[in-house]
Amino acid sequence: MSTEVIVPTLGESIAEATLGQWLKQPGEAVAADEPIASLETDKVAVEVTAPVAGVMGAHVVSEGATVNVGAVIGSIEGGAGAPAAPAAASVSAAPAAAAPSVASDEAGDLTLSPSVRRLVLEHGLDPTKIKGTGKDGRLTKDDVLAAVSAGTASAKVEAAPAAAPTSAPVAASSARAEERVRMTRLRQTVAKRLKEAQNTAAMLTTFNDVDMTAVMEARSKYKDLFEKKHGVRLGFMGFFTKAVCMALKDIPAVNASIEGDDIVYRNYADISVAVSAPNGLVVPVIRDAQDMSVADIERTIGDFGKRAKDGTLTMDDMKGGTFTISNGGVFGSLMSTPIINPPQSAVLGLHRIEDRPVVRDGQVVVRPMMYLALSYDHRLIDGREAVTFLVAVKNAIEDPTRLLIDL
Secondary structure, eight states: OEEEEEOOOOSTTOOEEEEEEESSOTTBEEOTTOEEEEEEOSSOEEEEEOSSSEEEEEESSOTTOEEETTOEEEEEESSOOBOOOOSSOOOOOOTTSOEEOOOHHHHTTOOOOHHHHHHHHHHTBOGGGSOOOSGGGOOOHHHHHHHHHHTOOBOOEEOOOOOOOOSSOOOOOOSOOOOOOOOOHHHHHHHHHHHHHHHHSOEEEEEEEEEOHHHHHHHHHHHHHHHHHHSSOOOSHHHHHHHHHHHHHHSGGGGOEEETTEEEOOSSOOEEEOEEETTEEEOOEETTGGGOOHHHHHHHHHHHHHHHHHTOOOTGGGSOOSEEEEEGGGGTOSOOOOOOOTTOOEEEEEOOOEEEEEEETTEEEEEEEEEEEEEEETTTSOHHHHHHHHHHHHHHHHSTHHHHHTO
């Protein structure tokens, strides 16, 4: 008996996706609700699970193909199949040299994505010795790179037989190589939307810097009590999100958007925050952030980060958003001009904190400083409003008491 595998509903207004990867090959045994394929939509990766237990049948659709919701992509056959094939491929040995190889009996039934498999082979690692932090314990690129940095998980090195004498020297292979990889649907959508923002908005960026001394002192003083009470670490995003919500209330144009010939103003702040995921940055939304405490905000961001790493963020998590905060400082960025995420009208860029000499009360002192960048749509937001907004954020961060008394 054969059961069709179809593309599930992907979310409101999402009608198609790209088949990113088959996780099960024909003939392999599958359990009910076990992931068998990965789909890439405009915003998130979605797993297709087996509707019944059985054996993976033929793949009707190949990897990289575009599929519509409800389309048949494969089948599950009745009966018992073979166990999953080892995910790690063997590495060919170079002439007269020993090459690392991953023993197939140790690889078990690991399922590795193409990018992870490539890293494993490239660095000669044994994937069974790397702890996976992805969904269901799967290895992610970050897991492999961490193992490389730590120097662990080296594969067994098997001595290759001595090379037979040759009459002529063997030419060394060139180190130059190219690889053509199809853009993911997420990357295609990001590229399209960012270019759309540049083509449509009259985009401008204004800068300021902020003294992080007060916030860093507060964080250092209360971080242990905060984590003990709320079960989440106290970071800087909670402070900045609260400061942004206050500034948006004072300068409502920054929280507005243009729809046709109308301007839509909002009395709520749904803040989009960029978090890192295995396939790139994703931007989930903190709903009604204006009504949340710093603890609520930090808890929500922490949950987003965990789910992004596990690949369990949904379309609803990233729908909407009235203003974006992007923290390039976690990657070491000193300064940038972030691009607006349409139909939003502004985005705040945060950057790394570094000690710099500044003048305070006529004296040159060293303070932990951060550059802030506000990119905005000049069609809607005047320069005066943009600068006033950025100064309001700066003042709230330099004097966090303002966050408590709404100043």
